[in-house]
Structures are given as structure tokens and as C-alpha cells.
Amino acid sequence: MDSALIPKGVKRCSLPVFIAGLTPVVLVLLWGVYAMLLCWLKGLNQTNMNDSYGFALWIWADLAVIAIGGGAFFSGLLKYIFGKDELKNIINYAVLIGFICYSSALLILAIDVGQPLRSWFIFWHANVHSMLTEVAFCLSCYFAVLTIEYIPLILENRKLDEIPLIHNISHNMHGIMAVFAATGAFLSCFHQGSLGGVAGVLYGRPYVFREHILVWPWTFFLFTWSAAAFGPCFTILITKITEGITGKKLVKDNVISLLAKISGWMIFTYIIAKIIDTFYWATVTAPELGFVWSDFFTGDRSSVLFHGYWLLFAEIVLCGIIPGLILISKKHRENKTLLLTAVTLGTIGVCLNRWTMVMQPMAMPVMTFDSWNLYIPSWQEVATTILPVAYGIILIAISFRYLPIFPQEVELNPIKE
Amino acid sequence: MKKERIDKKFGMVIDLDACTGCGSCMVACMAENNVPFKKDETNKLDSITWMRVYKLTNKKPFPETEICYLPRPCMHCEGQHSGHSPCVSVCPATATDYDMDTGIVSQIYTRCFGCRYCMAACPYHARYFNWWDPVWPDGMEKSLSPNVSPRMRGIVEKCSFCFHRYQLALDKAYVKGRRELKEHEYQTSCTQACPSGAITFGDLNNPDHQVHRLVKPDNRHHGRPTAKNAFRLLERLGTNPKVYYLSSKEWVRRAGDNYLDNEETGKPLNLMKELQPEPH
Amino acid sequence: MKLDRRSFLSLGVGASAGITLSPIPWKLMDDLSIWSQNWPWTPVPPDGKATYENSACTLCPGGCGITVRKIDDRIVKIEGMTGHPVNNGRICMLGLSGPQLLYGPTRVKSPMKKVGEKFKKISWEEAISEIVSKLDKLRSGGKPEALACITGTDKGTVPELLKRFLTAFGSPNYLRTASVNDSYEIIMEQMQGVRTIPGFDFENADFILSFGSGIIDGWGSPVRMLTVNSLWKEKGVKVVQIEPRLSNSAAKADKWIPIVPGTEADLALGLACVIIKKSLYDKDFVNRNAVGFENLKRFVMNKYTSDQVEKITGIDKSVIEKMAVSFAKASSPIAICGKGQGRTPGSINEFAAVHALNALVGNIDKKGGVFATLPPDYIRWPEVIMDGVAQKGLNTNRIDGVGSKNNPAGYLLNRLPKKINSSGKSPVEVLFVSGANPCYSMADTHAVNEAFDKIPFIVSFSSYMDETAKKAHLILPNHTYLERYEDVPVSANIPEQIVGLTRPVVKPQYDTMNTGDVIIRIAKSMGDSVKDSFPWSGYESCLKQTLGGSLNKLARKGFLIAGNPRSASGKFRFTPAVINSDARIEPEGDANAFPLILIPKDSMRLTSGFIGSPPFLVKTVSDTVLKGNDVCIEINPETAKKNNLSDGDYTVLSTPKGSARVKVNIFDGIMPGIIAIPRGLGHTAYDDYLAGKGINYNSLVGPVEDPVTGLDVAWGIRAKLS
């Protein structure tokens, strides 16, 4: 039915099967849209956020999707700036994932603010000292860049490509893509960093406050670094999942392996930096403010469940050092199971890091007579957080079906007939 | 700023020995500032109380238990350099600013778009979000004051040191041909109401004002109190608040900040530490 | 085809370009945000001319002066009146919440008649003629005594008018709700020979011994007490608080001495013993101005040595002796009693013992001491005119038994429920309720409600839809204190005689009428001698005639000091009959079945009397007191452990009178074995901001009569947790 739209030389399932497969995802999406409308029309009382948890699930989701979307800018950087040309075989997908992540982040932000109709104030009445202003500017700009990077891909659709005008446009855009990739990488470095800065500058919150280098707190660099390190993990993970679902090999092993290797070394170095940072914070920064390390991880009965030492262990050792070590080793990363384990752990690790940076300072009391607070998101929050996932799946499915996302697909999956 | 002029620095001193926890200040504030109320206000994490009275205990068993009440308005932090309050520095849309003329941290409800970053920044929980539309039972909106703008859903609000009273007092002075106010002409609602007289309000930079005499702030060291028994909440974080507390009890003063076990209360404050200047 | 599509595309591009260059997107973006800044459903208070008017607060007996801030004709704020002798510019949270009562949803907006289960709006004429016809039937049936009246205070012109109405009508059954001052009145009469409440010169005292009185929790005149408490701190006056729980008063005292509840009298006598033994009493006073000292001496030396008292009260002997010495050595020490806010009377035994301490140190009728201040005496009306029916009715026995058997109490409202419930037909056929909410505030709510259900016709004068008004058959809503003139004689243990005046700061918001006017109108409609007893055209003219020249001064200043502290008393009597009785008031219930003891706790943040807590008050209540609709009980960690409870757990609290689901709040500052529950919650009436929250303490406790006075002096009840 839609065969004219499907790229040449590849095989896709029939349209009814495709639609049937997507239906549950669309239902989830609609559920999320309903929750989103509730939040907009009735206000944020639909959430379980409160005056202690001004930042909660959404902000975590924001930080997390941007971190895992970091694969886009980092592989772009590697390909266009550092000339790792093999990555061209996965860059399209990285860009698509990045696009999904960033558009989701913007959407979540639009739900998260109490007065969405005024959200443009952040640009018009910007306070240039605020990390969030920096985030907003960089995020919007980088999203624009990702859009520009994604457009040529759309234009490569077989049907669209037949139109000479579109063909020309997409051709020209490809030519200048390196400029955008570079711009994107620069922007992304900054806003990944400024997202880290968002937490790091909070000198009233000893859990996240970090010493500064020039105008930036440590977390600024750690966030950029971790996004670059773990972003590719997510790209690989999604690629592998896509391969699993489609039952096809889509990217050659050497490409994956290269990305995994780079990711591994980034993780490894990052985790060293993170350990140094944690150590310095625990032994110098916190004590100067009157805290000992254990204050941050030992609250009352229930808070330990959410914010205990296990979180630190999980973030640094289980989901940091271990995936780092696996990916560094050629032998291990070429083992399919270990590779999958490593990229999964890595993805979880960076999400955990964002979790602790957002949630823990909200949970933890700073005044001695204050208490730990716990927070369970409402269904509206969960639905709006899953909404981007559903949207992402749909966008990936459509893109995969109609666009030549994986240049190696034809070669790897010759049609036998 | 122009350093030659001595700016005003409005601040508050709360005597915790005198405070009885009666809560008048809380209601005086709500009544003055059109603070809304809901049918259920027992979730204190969703209950707007610009002035909130905390109950502290010395955590000792019966019968050595002691309790102390601590009223907490907005601290109107100055930070380690001009106006670098934890909240003001992070607001992306300049909805809150630090006025060098008065030292008051403003909150402009119509500018705020509800990102709540300032709430994440404030260690005192002095900032409140309007999760709900403010609703007054039919007829009760008649009790609202025109001097304070009611807030809409979706934005952050907090104690303003009853700044509208300053505006009105100035107006009164202007028509009388005066430019400056006397100490009693600008007092916050909570100060006025407090049945125990525990709250004192005035210009910390004016040596004639009671607040200055009570705590003797050392402006060369970020307003650190030098009077005996005076302390500020979370002084060590470097927030440089303008609300001071007095207590004759050591455990209360110690509860005002975080200390390592071996540290002496009030002593090892790292006040000389300069934070890095903010970006740009 | 192709052409059309392309043209269409061009049209769109052109339109987009045009729109972008027009104000539409930009202006809309801006205006939508401005719209969000001025949402039509967020109120904008209209501006206008600001004025201030002085008046008096009547929300508690404290007698504060208030300054009302108005914008045009709206009250926007109530502040304390500067220069007022009681509160000098300061104010409590209830006083501040006045506008919420005025404009709040609990107001009764017009006269209402109960038809079936619901209230129907009626006119004032209908309402008054309805009452008159009921009352006429009583008089023509020769049973005028079947009319009874319950008020919240018996001082001032409106209660006097009600009293006068009952007298002229022929009923002796004018009753008032109880308070700590019932006990004090009896004690002052018995020990100092004057039936009045004591005025304590706290401002000049230098040692305060409080037997559980919530000095800063709302006892006496709350704002004055808070002010005085700060003054004490400034002057270094020592305050010792004796009670089983670390109340705010205990926390702010210089010393908190936990005591086994109910043994306060024993401690007072023990202190007397030490003072006498160490010969620290004021010999001059005792010899010249007192009688019966030897009796007291014999009594306490025999039964109240420190060793004995230590066993009874659980207070260390050395503490008792030290306390006694400090008290006696102070130059102006005052001992006070009346637990919590003084909502309920106390054991006469305890009051006598405590007051004896004041006399032992000779601190009577002098600066810094206790004065027998007579209430301001300005109501001088012509004699009531009574016809035969009235006289006959007045000769019948009072329904509460006062007057017979040499009973010293003035009113024993606590006996009314039992009296009604034990009769087949209610002896009260018509009941007036004014300024009181007995269905909420009397012990054993269940029995009280049962009794009220039996009364055929209840008339409520309440401005608010409270529990009693809900039970009424007719509501004749009074103006609130911000809409009416009324004199407010202050009787809150202040040595000076102060009278305040409420004034109509705003026009009546609804179709309400001053209760004074209603009484006069009813009387006039009754005709005969009842009518003749009310020579005034209306309440305001009555008030004018009553106050005469003082009215102008009152109106101008907002208050009047009718008299200074004065010694109205004769010789002090140490041995009135009561002091020799050592019967302690035991809490109701079997100690085995109910091993714990439940006591109420009072707080400035909740009202427990006639006025229900306005929304602002409820908002300030801590989440360790009320969480959602669940009330929290305070127990010691040890009690919790014994009952296998952790902080935040839910459990069932049972007493012989009832049981309730409660939440556990573990607190170190309460004696093991004691449970404290807040007073002022558990309303079934009022608005959604108050109704249905928590449990009414009165529904868990029953009355315990003092053997001497007959007053309900229950200070707690036995309880268990399961």
C-alpha cells in the first residue's frame, strides 16, 4: 500500500501489521496527551510535586533524556570533527534519537512550568546569570540544529527525493552538515554543562553544590563528560533493540565496536573524575558547610530506601566502573551479551546520576530541624513522562520504515528473491 | 553600586526566648498579604505560609525535653556579593531581584512563569508555589487587601517583608514633604502583631535602629552578628540572610546550622571564604 | 493539478510571511501572557480610601482592643489597638481572623426556621411571632419556668437583657456555660469574702507558680499573658510550670515540673507545709489579715510532708522544697491554677490550696499580687416588673439545682443533660442559646445532644451555623461583633476593671439583628408585665441609657477603665470547709480496663469555645496535631513501646465515653501513661475548613462533679489504645 514510500532495497512489514504494532504505543501516547492536557488546564496540582519537590520526575526526565540523547552530539563530533568516518553508518540514528530526546525535553519543560503561556519570558526577560537561562537558550538552539540535521534525512525519503527541488535542498544541506554538527557539538557541550550547572550552583543545597572553576561548578564539566560517555551507550542500546525487533542486522559490528570503545574510555575517565569529585565534595566541600558524608545518605527509615548509600554504589560502581571496564576491553565489548549489559548499565548509570542530582537535594533537609521528604509521582506525571517514550517509538518506527536511516541495511540484508 | 551612599538594609531580629509559638505572626502575614487557604492545609509541603513557625526540640527524653519555636520568614539573603542570593541568582526570567536600596528580595508574580528553580535553590523552604488557583469562599474575597496583589496559580510567592507597607509609608512621607522614614513607620505585619514582642524589624545599617543594636551586624564580614546569643540560620552556607535570631540556649543556636560533631557552635564559620563571582 | 498545488503553497507561504510581519503572533503571544497575569477568576481587590476604626474583640474573654482597617466599606485587616490597656497594639491569631468570621461561609444569613430536617428562610416578623406564640403558651399554661436560656457570659447588657427577660417572664433557669472562673468565684467568696474573680497583677509579680495554667496557651487574657510573659523574660521573673505535659507554657517557663495529673492540690499543700515548716510565710499578713492559719498548719503538717507529697505527685522531695523556698522568698510571688486555657472549672480543693499559697506569702491586695477586683458595675436598670405568673415561676426550683442545698456554684449547666435525659418529657420546653455552643463544648457530647434532641423548641441567637444552631428550631442570627454595638466588660483576671465597646465597623452584611434588639422586640410583643420591664425602644437606646455619659468616652477611645485594682476583700480565711477535704478528683473509668489517662491540650491555634476556628487558624495547625482529617495524639515513646505503636501509626483510642481512630505522634515531652489530644477539633458544624477534622475531645470525656461545688471538674478520663 505504501510501498512507494519505502526505501529501495529494503523489506518492510505490511502496512496493517505496522499499524497494528503501533496501536498500543499510540494508545500510550494518547494517555500521555490526556495527562498533559490535564496539567495544562488544571495546573500542576495534578502532580505530586510539592514545595519541597519543586523539581521532580519531569526535571529528572529532562536531564536524563538530554544525557542519553548526548549520543547525537558526541557521535556528530566524532564523525565531523575528529573524522571517525565509520560512524556515518550510525550517525543518522544518533541524530534521530537526539532529535527525539531533545523534542521530548522541550515538551516536558513546557508541561513542567506553572505558566506555560509565559515561558517565552525566559528569552525575553532573560537573567543571564541563571544556569537555566543558559540551558533554555542552548537547548532551543541545539534543538533547531538537530531539526536541521534531521530534515535532510526526511527529504531522502524515496518519494520526496523524486521531487527535484527537495533533492537539491537535501543535497545542499548534506554539504553543510559538518558546520551544523560542529555548532551542535559546541552548543550541546554548553547546555549539557549548564544542566550540570543548574544543580552545581545551588549553594544553599550542600548535596549538589560544587566548587567552581572559573564561572562553572564542577558539575558543569561532569555533566558534559557523562553525556558524551553514556550518550553513545544509549545509541548502541537503541540500535541493538531495533535490530532485535526488526530481526535484522542494521549496523556493522566494527561501527558499534568503535563507538563502544570510545564510550568505554569516556566512561572510564569520567568515572575517575566523578570519584575525585565525590571524594573532594565529601571530604572538603561538605565538611566546610558542616556536613559529614553520611548525612547525605542516612535519613529516616523510609528515606534510606530511596536515597541510601546503595544509590551511590549503583551510580558509580555498578553502572559506572563496570560498564566502563567492559567497553574498554576489546574482547568483552565484542561479546554480545556483555556489550548489551554494559550499554544498559551505562544508560541506567547516567539516569541514576541525573536522578540523584535532581531528587536527592530536594529530599534532603538542610535546616537541622527539617525532615527528609519523599515523593511518589502521580499518574499524570508518569503518563507525561512515558509520553515521550511512546512518541519516540512512533517516530523511530515511522522513520525506520520510510527513511534510509541505516545506510548498511541494504548491504547487510540483501533481498533474496 | 555606588559605594559612597549607605544603602538601607531592612532586616529582622527574632528573639526565640520570647517567641511562644502562638502563631500570630503566621496569621498576621496571611491576613496582610492575601495568602489563600484550602480546605485541607495539613500537607505542609503544599501549604502557603510566608511566615512559618517551626517547632524545634532538643531531642532529649522525658523529662529533659525542651522545645523552642522558630518563626521563619523569607531570609532576604544577600549572598556573598551584592545580591547573589541563592534564589535571585538562579531565576531565569528575572522574576525576583535584589534591591540594593532596601536589601529586599522581590518576587514579581506576573513575571514568574513557575519553573520553581528558586525553590530548589532556597535551603529555607521560604518559597511557595501556587499549586492551586486561589479560591476564597463566596464573600470572603471582600477581606482582601488592595495593597498586595493576589497571586494566580502556577507561580512562586514568598514573604516580601511587607514591602507594600514601605511603599505606603513613603507615600505618606512624600505628601508631608519628607523623603526618609522613621523607624516605626515601616514595620512588617508580623512584627506589629506579635503578642510577645519577639520580632524586631528595621534597617540593619542604621545604628539607631533597634535591629542594629540587638545583633550588631558586622558588615565587613557579610553581616555576621556580633552580639551575644545572636545567630543566623545556615550561616555557613554563605547565604548571608537578613533575619537574625536570638537565643540564650546553646542547643537552639546549634540547631540553627549544621556542625560536625567536634565543632563548637557558632565558631568555625568559614565566613572569609569568597565564592567565585557568578557567570558574566 | 501541479499548478494548483504550487499556487496554494505560494499562497500559504505568502500568508505566513504576512502574518509574521503583522502584530498577530507577537501581540497574541504577549497578550496571552498578560491574560495569564490577569486571569478573570483570580480576584482583584478594589482599591479605595483606607480608614481605621477602633473597636473591641469579643472572640474570647480576653477583652482586647482592635483597630479595624477598612478600604471603603470593606474590612481588610484587624490589628491590635495601640494604647489599649489589655493588648497595646498586639493581637492573637483569632483576633486577626475576624474578617473571615464576618465574611465567611458559616454565617447564618437571615432568620431560619427548621422545617423537617432543613432550615427555611423566614422574615423577622414571622420569627418573632413564632417565638411569642410558643412563649405565650408557656405563660398561659402556668409553666414559665419551662423556658431556659444558655449564654456564654453573664456580664454585659445583652446577657443582662436575657436574664431580665427570663425574670420578667418568670423563669429562674438562666444558665451560663462554665469556665475556670466559676471555681475562682467560689474560692474568692469562701476565702476572701467577695464573690468575684481574682485579678492578678502579673506585670509586677516576680515569681509565677502555675499549676497547669496555659499561661501562653490562651489562659486568662491571651494577648496580655503573652505580653506579660515577655516582660517576665526581660525582668528575669521566674516561672515554674507544673503539668504532666510539655506545653508551650511549660517549654517557655524557667522550669517545667511534670506531675501526676490530679495531684496538683496535694503539691500545693505540700508547698504550704514546707513554707510553714521553714517559717517562710508572711507572719504579718497571717496574723493580722487572716484567720484559720493554725487549722491549715495542722492539716498540712500532718498529711502533706514532702515525703508524702513526693509519693503522691511523683515530684522529687528536693524539688518540692526548693520550689517552696523560692516561692516564699520572692517578693511578689503568684500561684495560679485552672488547667490549659481555663475552659473548664477545676477541683475546688485544688483552687483553695493554690490560693492559700498566695495568702501564705501575703501577696493579697497589693502590687504584684492578687486583687479581688469587682466587675465593672454600670448596669443599673429599673426593677423588673413581675406579675403573678412570673413570681410563681421564679419560685420554682432551678433546673440545675443551684440555690438548693447551699450550693456555692452560680450555674451548673453540666447537670442539664442528665436532668433532661432522665425525665420522660423535657422539663425545658423552650431554650434560648446565645453566645454559646453547648452541643460542642460540653463534656459527653453524646448525652448533651440526646438531651437537646428532647427539647421541643430551641432558639439559637448564633451568628454562625454551629452545632447548637444546627439543632435549633429557630435561628435568630445576631450581628457579628464587627456589625453591632455592644459593651464588653472584661473579666479575664486583669486587676483593672475594663470595659470595651464593639461598634458597627461595617453595615450588617446579612439580614441579621442584634440579640439585644430581638429580646426587646420579643418582650414588647409579649405584652403585660414582660413588656413593661423593657422600657427601651431598642438595644441602642438601652445601651445609651445604661452607659450614660461614659458612652461617648467609650466610643471615642474604644475602652474605658472603670476602676483600678482595689481591695474589696475582708480577712483571708485559710480554712473554708473545702480545704480540709483531701478528696482528689479521679478520672472516670476503671484503671484495669483503661490503663492510660487522656488529657486535653489547648493551643492558641485552635479555639474550643463558642467561636469555631476560622480557616486561618486551622491552616496554622501543625501536621503533628492534625493530618488530613485525622487527629494526632501525643504519647511518650515508652507508652508507644508498651502499646506497640510507632510514630505515624493509626490506632483506636477508647475511653468509657467513646472511641476514635487516631494517629500516633510520639513526643518525649509527655509523661508516660498520659495521652494528650487537642481541644477544638471534631466539629460537625461550620464550614468545610473546620467541619469533620479530627475528634472532639468532649465526645470522649464525661462530666465529673466536684463533691463540693457540683461543677464539672473532669480534667481527663481513663483511656486505652488498641
Added chain:
Amino acid sequence: MSETDDKVIEEGSEETREQADSGNAGDEEQSKGLPTLFFFIGFIISLVVGWVVFPAILYSSKKQPVDFNHVIHMELVDNGCESCHFFREDGTFSGAPRLAQCVDCHEDIQTESENEKVFVETYVSNGIEVPWYIYAKQPDCVFFSHAAHVKLANMDCVTCHGHIGESTSLREYEENVLTGYSRDIWGAKLWNMLTLKKEPWERMKMDDCAECHLEKTGRKTSIQTQKDGCLVCHK
């Protein structure tokens, strides 16, 4: 910076499109001019809609309840504007007069003026306040101190309010249907939107206040804005 990049790209793509168009021009000679024509049709229509129709919908015109003649009144009073628009003792400004003030003179009809007749019959006799529309009405979030401007800074009424005191009739009041603002606030003229204005009273948005404050006082007490503090004018 990337915003400019965006624009570059958009323009670039336009060019590309035109190139493509011209590439195909030979095939469809007759249709060459049409897209351009349609572009302009769309462009012009939307411009008209945006600049003419939109404002007409956005603002509703309201007649003042009584047409007041300032000139006549100015001749009768001694103290200029302050005779009716005065300062209260507490320093607040009375604004538009209340009925009680008017009644001092207008207890009964004094002249043959039709307006006075309406005023007395509708409002004075019934004791109803006149619901004047205030041209310069600021939103609730604004604290405007007349005392500071008139008493402290000695400014004339005309400086901000223009020559309303010389008017013999009240012009129509235009209200933004979305925001409820008086049109005078945003700017009566459309070009006020483009930050152009000739007279101070042509537009009174926040930036106008802030700009004048900075110019006249030089105060930069707000650390964040480097202008006057927010609370100087906000409440």
C-alpha cells in the same frame, strides 16, 4: 547565534527553491507568474488581517457612562486637577472622584447639560458610583505612586496623562478583550508596538516606566536588571 544561522538557512532554501523553480520554468511557461501572484495575494491579505482586522477584534470600544467636560470644571475649581483628583492624608491618591465628591455640587441638576442630567438621574439619585473607565489604569500587579511623581519629583499631570484636562468630552475607552487592559497601556497607535512613541502617554508599559526612571534618577539598584528595583513599581 544559531538563530541567525537559522535565518541564513531559511533564506538559502528560498534561493534553492527559486533555482529549482527556474529550472522547471521551461516546462510550464504559463504558470510562471501564478505562484508569485498567489504569494502576494496571501501576503497582502494576511497583512491586512494582521494590521487592520486583528486590532479591530482585539479592542472593544466602550463609551464612558457620562460624557465629562473637563474644561468647564477646570474653570470652576480653584486648585486645578488636584481639586478633584487629590491626595488623601495617608499619601494615597484618590484617582477618579467618587460620587460623594460630585454630589457636593451636583445634588440637583444645575445646568441644561444633557450629560449632567444623565449623571444626576442615573447615578446621584440612586446613589450608584459612576463606573468610569480609567484610560491610564494599571493592572493589579502595579503599585504606582502618584505621591512620588507629583510630590517628590514635582511632575505635572500633563506629563503622563496628556491634555485630558483641556478636553470638553471624553473619548471612547478601548479595552483589550483578552487582557482587559486599557489600550493606552499597550499603545494607542499600532506603531507604538514597534517601540515608537511621540508622547509619554501614548504608551505606558513597564519598559516605559523603567526607561524613564533610569533616565531621570539614574538609579540602578536592582542587581539583576541594572535599573530601579522591581518592588519600586510592583506589589
